[in-house]
Amino acid sequence: MTNAYTQYSKSVDSELVQPLQNVTVGRRLVYVTAPKGFGVTSVDWGKISDMSGGYVSYGFADGNEDMIDVALTNSKVPVYWKDYKVDRRLYNGWMINNTDMDVSAAQSAGYVATATEDAAIINGVTRNGTTYDINGLYQGAGNNYSTSADFGTYGNAMAAIAGAKQLMVDDGIPAYNIPLNLALSSEQYGELEKSTDNGFDEWPKVLRMLNGGSVYPVPSTVLGVGTGMLLPTPSVGRPYVDFFLTSNFRTEHGVDSKHPDTSDLYGRVYSAGILRIKHANAICKLSNI
């Protein structure tokens, strides 16, 4: 029977993974490593806390080997998951007659698990809503453009992006030369989308400032209203931040052993991974928009 459930799980996975990857926002904002295996429960990594300055001289001299300040960090890898049930008769129908598989329960659970993973990547992992065990992109940002710039007013989005890019460049991040992504709380995304002045839309100008990057809406339940952030796209952002994936979205199924032939199937959808912010100054939050 185990093989039949495993086969069922594989079939659900094949129908589930692509839709989930389409809805995830977090994974579009950061470089995602290849899955390292669900058994990897922690990871060692280096966090750049400060860069020492360079030297100029007419020759090399000894004694200047000051270390780039890299803090070695060990992080536990969290799991993002959700349980669900599958009607036993639907399962039997699929097994006997190969009828269309009903993946709606798995898909609904998958969307919830995806939202949890998104929240972890974009904001962080928190139990009480205020203290973060693991910083996400917003909580871990090294720069904060907090100047009042309501995106409801034409020009403020451009001003905020210009200001954020300046903060990043001053920290040695080549924000004028690399593609950047802009993630906005859904309300600010809507304001930017309709922002226009005498027929001139702000949207294309914002896109031009992103050097080939994109604008992503984030549900306000994940990224609070009036906030957003600017960061390098995954194609160039790997040295600054990545998502250390240990398990891509997968499902497992089993039955209650008291009723092995008639009980509903118990399903679980899960993924596992951790955001590693190696250089926080490459992320600039916009906290007053």
Next chain:
Amino acid sequence: MGNVKVQVNISNIARGSSHDKSVVYKRGQEFICSDEEAARLGKDVTVLEKIIEPEKPAKTR
């Protein structure tokens, strides 16, 4: 509602109104802001002290 003195914990914080030029505060620098702004900045700043406004003298005619 009152004002607090805070210290910057991150690389840079740019502050100001949309009409004025932003002022950038670097890690370790201090500034005075409203309780509200300090709450919005969250762990990007550490609240050092609450600013107690001196009592205004009573109006005399």
